[in-house]
Amino acid sequence: MAVTGVFMSAVADTHAQDHHHGPAKGISRWLLTTNHKDIGTMYLIFSFAMFLLGGTMAMVIRAELFQPGLQIVQPEFFNQMTTMHGLIMVFGAVMPAFVGLANWMIPLMIGAPDMALPRMNNWSFWLLPCAFLILVSTLFMEGGAPNFGWTFYAPLSTTYGPPSTTFFIFAVHIMGISSIMGAINVIATILNLRAPGMTLMKMPLFVWTWLITAFLLIAVMPVLAGVVTMMLMDINFGTSFFDASGGGDPVLFQHVFWFFGHPEVYIMILPAFGAVSHIIPAFSRKPLFGYASMVYAVGAIALLSFVVWAHHMFTVGIPIVGQLFFMYATMLIAVPTGVKVFNWVATMFRGSLTFEAPMLFAVAFVILFTIGGFSGLMLAIAPADFQYHDTYFVVAHFHYVLVPGAIFGIFASAYFWLPKWTGHMYDETLAKTHFWLSFIGMNLAFFPMHFLGLAGMPRRIPDYALQFADFNMVSSVGAFMFGATQLLFLLIVIKCIKGGKKAAAQPWDGAEGLEWTVPSPAPYHTFATPPEVK
Amino acid sequence: MRVHAQRAGALLGGLMFPAWSMADWTLNMTPGVTGTSNEIFSLHMTILWICVVIGVVVFGVMFWSIFAHRKSQGAKPANFHENTLVEILWTIIPFVILVVMAIPATATLVDMYDTTESEVDIKVTGYQWKWQYEYINEDFGYFSNLSTPREQIENRQAKGENYLLEVDNPLVIPVGKKVRFLLTANDVIHSWWVPDFGVKKDAIPGFINETWTRVDKPGIYRGQCTELCGKDHGFMPVVVEAVPEEEYNAWVAEKKEAAERERQLTQKDWTMAELMERGEKAYQTACAACHQPDGSGAPPAFPALKGSPIATQDMAAHIDIVVNGKAGTSMQAFGNQLSEVDLAAVITYERNAWGNNTGEMVTPKEIFDYKNQQ
Known part of the structure; x- marks a missing residue:
């Protein structure tokens, strides 16, 4: 920081050496920001956008289930909707919303000037839109988006998955990196930047729950990355982790997935x-x-x-x-x-x-x-x-x-x-x-x-x-009501x-x-x- | 306050009562027709009532606070914020309740896992999207497909009473006997469920799972696949007919005879017209779900057959892909799923239907020889 400060003042002498200056102007404020409040805001906006997108998919599901018979979408597309709804809500809406709240509130609650690792903070946010751009783009690919449920059980997601599965895996990898970096940042901030006198047992509960959540994230996101990597190998490189005919085990997938998946529900x-x-x-x-x-x-x-x-x-x-x-x-x-x-x-x-x-x-x-x-x-x-x-x-x-x-x-x-x-x-x-x-x-x-x-x-x-x-009809009416209300x-x-x-x-x-x-x-x-x- | 409670009660009753009088608004789990399903039902009701009681107490205290300790009612806040004794109490009491609950649950589970001493053994294989039932000791088996017509699903026809819960060939079991099911799958994971029996078990490719039932009441019982298995996951029901033992024995004898007749049909000399007629039927049950009734397919996962090189050019390649499937795709090996007659009929049909007028036919005998050469 100091080096940058000196360099900056050498280039633009008129620029005040004041560390309390306000945000930069224009788009670069958001692209380059290292401010925890700006990043928190971006997380929250992103999360709400994903909430509306995932919610729209839920509306498609409930519209199809409004009555018996196939009316609006075909089963192939229906399965893509249930899968994408789950993935977007879990990884795009709920998790980033909590990271957004953490960014805004943890420094304010513990009396810290910012998050401990502000540049990494910027990167972990900007990875997310990239990951979801890839994930959502699978809807427009030949063969459609992932259609195997948000739990993507093998071999339905490997041998029988659509061609877009590899993009889905890449998106999950990027989200995972983003989450892990976010978690490291939270832990580093809480353990190092608490105001003098704030002992662990004086920390606000939101800070406590986030500290524990961050450890859960670091423990299980690599497991998720591992399971999708095994899928990637099975699909593209001829391995048989989850293929019984090659000596693998489809149930292994479920063990590894849920070893991630259960702590994940507590993360949320x-x-x-x-x-x-x-x-x-x-x-x-x-x-x-x-x-x-x-x-x-x-x-x-x-x-x-x-x-x-x-x-x-x-x-x-x-x-x-x-x-x-x-x-x-x-x-x-x-x-x-x-x-x-x-x-x-x-x-x-x-x-x-x-x-x-x-x-x-x-x-x-x-x-x-x-x-x-x-x-x-x-x-x-x-x-x-x-x-x-x-x-x-x-x-x-x-x-x-x-x-x-x-x-x-x-x-x-x-x-x-x-x-x-x-x-x-x-x-x-x-x-x-x-x-x-x-x-x-x-x-x-x-x-x-x-x-x-x-x-x-x-x-x-x-x-x-x-x-x-x-x-089902009652449920659909309730879902439309809930969905529309969120615009309010x-x-x-x-x-x-x-x-x-x-x-x-x-x-x-x-x-x-x-x-x-x-x-x-x-x-x-x-x-x-x-x-x-x- | 009493007036409020009465009004709330009357409102709630008014809202709920019409629901109770209508049969379609089923609220609860079925007690079912087997010992297992009855035990599960009683566990379900016990834990439900425990939850209701805990809920009434906890929400009772909460609603009392909401009602009586409001600032607008002039409530002044107390300042207590710790009490080790109550913390210990509300840790230990739930724990004891859980132990009480775990005991009958363990007993039921042990019983459900006891698959020994079965009298009938049936192998159940999940396919995208149908079930195969093989009577291991009787040497015959068959497929069970959804029989609800496409027209009903696409709303062009009124829906029947058992819409989506009906099949062409139900599983038949004798009443009063312990039936063991050996479950596996041919492609992806499926799950075989009959709620009335309290039986649900995953069918996993490459593995064999066991479960069992003993049904005492004759009847037709319906269930569904409960593990997402692709496009037509919602369209592969399970139907089981439990019949008295004599009727079951007669049915087994008849099935064995039919299997023998089917084997002899392979030797018969088939005409083009006969093959086309049989082929159309077999195509509709085995192929149409993916390749569509008019052969147009649903690319890229399910290619079109109409005008395709496979169905119009080299016959040997066509036989190969139908009999052996295509690795790494959804195209299954139908060699063991269909009889030689049906294989020959389907291939002949595909080569001559929808404008694929190759004029070529293949006979069951040729298929039989082809399979023997492999």
């Missing part, structure tokens, strides 16, 4: 746990109940997440001892998860509650995520899983943990911190409308899926038997950026933390001198 939920642990105390005007147990619970969940992967594979024929081990381990996860829910409820108990949009989303998060947790507990019971597995019951389960879990967590965070980001209060009436329409639409879309699954409807089918018709969020955010009531440095009565000690909007550079934490 732990940062939301953290954010909600700030929002509920703020709007209850009461400190978080059981801070230490919250930290330990997140740690326990993260550790357990490495020994439960085969619960996704109860029907592949693993030996009974394995079956029992994975059943018990999976059931155990309910304990720390339960502790977290109990703590949130205890925080609300005897508080002084108000229900602004962040709190509405956070309360809905607790209730609906718990429902998703209950169905998860049911799925953990291995014998019962033989009936639930690969049906709409599973689809209902993971949408209950991901939509009101991850996505409501992101909305709650966005409304909570928008005043800090923009310097304006958002329109509360519109935000509440956004919440209620999302809440009703989401439940209408996903609750009937429990019934469909229990009645015997398999997932990933473009057409279904007549007894599933009624609930876009409107609210744009409105908030453009203007609105001026936000105070501390716009919420009960909120605590260093981020509220800086003015709203947060200046381009904050905490040039670290604050003192008592």
Whole structure:
């Protein structure tokens, strides 16, 4: 930095030697920025764009499933839609949104001037649009986009995959590099740049959950990279990792994939746990109940997440001892998860509650995520899983943990911190409308899926038997409602950026933390001198 | 508050009641017709009620807080934020509940894994997109294809009662006997599921999985493939007919006889017209899903046959690709899937249908010789 500074001043003498200057002008501000706030903003915008794209695909799926029979798309394209919807939502919408929140909030929460590795930060963001450009371009290739589900089980994705599979693999590799660099940055920032006095057990929970999430990312993204590399070899270089006729094993794919895949689902939920642990105390005007147990619970969940992967594979024929081990381990996860829910409820108990949009989303998060947790507990019971597995019951389960879990967590965070980001209060009436329409639409879309699954409807089918018709129609109506409502969020955010009531440095009565000690909007550079934490 | 609760109850009841009175709005899992499916059902209901009770308690406290501890109601916040005793309690109590739950689940699982002492053994092979059933001890087998007409799927005809859950040849099993299934697949992973039996197991290429059932009530039971297996994953149902033992024995005898007749047909002298007629039928069940009923295909994955070099030029190449498949593509080896008669008929049909008027035909005997030379 210093060298660059000297060089710059030699070239342009008039340029002030002031490190507190504002952002550069024009497009180069965004291309070349190393500012954590700019990069956080870009992550959030990118994530929302992907959310709309993945959502559009969900609308195609629900439109086709509105009635029995094939009406709108053919099965080939339907499979491409389910696959791309899953991939885009997981890797393009949810994960980058949390990285965006981490970029914005972690330095502000720990009193750091920026992320520890700002140039790498820029690179990890700009890799993402490249990866998704490649992934989305497969839709226009001969043979179509990947059509084997977001879990891309071999040999459907290898021997029987479309020609575009190799592009898909390349895109996953790039996303993986981006995620790993993002995670390294988060860890380096949290471990090195905390304000004096902020010991680990004084860190805000969002910082704690992100620290643990980052370790999960570093542990499992290379495993994902490994499994797609094995696919690449099988497809293009004649190996037989997953081909039984060459001595390989299709089930090996599933073991490796889910060793990545199960921690991945916690990667998508732990940062939301953290954010909600700030929002509920703020709007209850009461400190978080059981801070230490919250930290330990997140740690326990993260550790357990490495020994439960085969619960996704109860029907592949693993030996009974394995079956029992994975059943018990999976059931155990309910304990720390339960502790977290109990703590949130205890925080609300005897508080002084108000229900602004962040709190509405956070309360809905607790209730609906718990429902998703209950169905998860049911799925953990291995014998019962033989009936639930690969049906709409599973689809209902993971949408209950991901939509009101991850996505409501992101909305709650966005409304909570928008005043800090923009310097304006958002329109509360519109935000509440956004919440209620999302809440009703989401439940209408996903609750009937429990019934469909229990009645015997398999997932990933473009057409279904007549007894599933009624609930599918209800579900589609709910999905259209949920989908359309999200445009309202876009409107609210744009409105908030453009203007609105001026936000105070501390716009919420009960909120605590260093981020509220800086003015709203947060200046381009904050905490040039670290604050003192008592 | 009581008034509110009553109103909410009445509203909820009003919303739910019509749903209960309509048969199509199935809410719950089927208890099924086997010991396994009944045990699974009772596990499912137990864990469901446990969840409901926990939910009522947790959400009860939460809704009470939302109702009574609102700032607008003048609530002043308390300041407690730690209590080691309750943390320990709400760690241990759920743990105990889980242990209680794990015991019956373990017992059921052990029972489900016991495939010994079976009386009938059936090999189930998943194909894109059909099932093959082979009666290992009886020396015959057959394919089971979706029988719902294309017209119903494409909404040109009213949909039948068992839309997408009907097949040409159902699996037939005797009631009251332990039937063991050996599952594998020919191409990608499939999964064989009959909800009424509580049986679901993946069919994996290159591996053999085992599972079993014992059905006591005669009837027709329907299920589907539950592992995404490509384009027509939603169109490969499982239909099982459980029949009394005598009826089953008679059916087996008849099947064995039919298999013998089929073998003799190979020796018959076939005319072009006969082959074309049989070929059209065989083409519609075995080939049309990919190459389309009019031979136009769905390139690039599924090439057109109409006017293609394979179907109009060298006959030997045509026989080779149908019998042996094409490695690295979706084109399967049909040599073991179809009889010599059907192979000859399909190849003849493909060479003469849709304007591929080569005028050439191949007889079942020639196919038989071709396969023997390999």
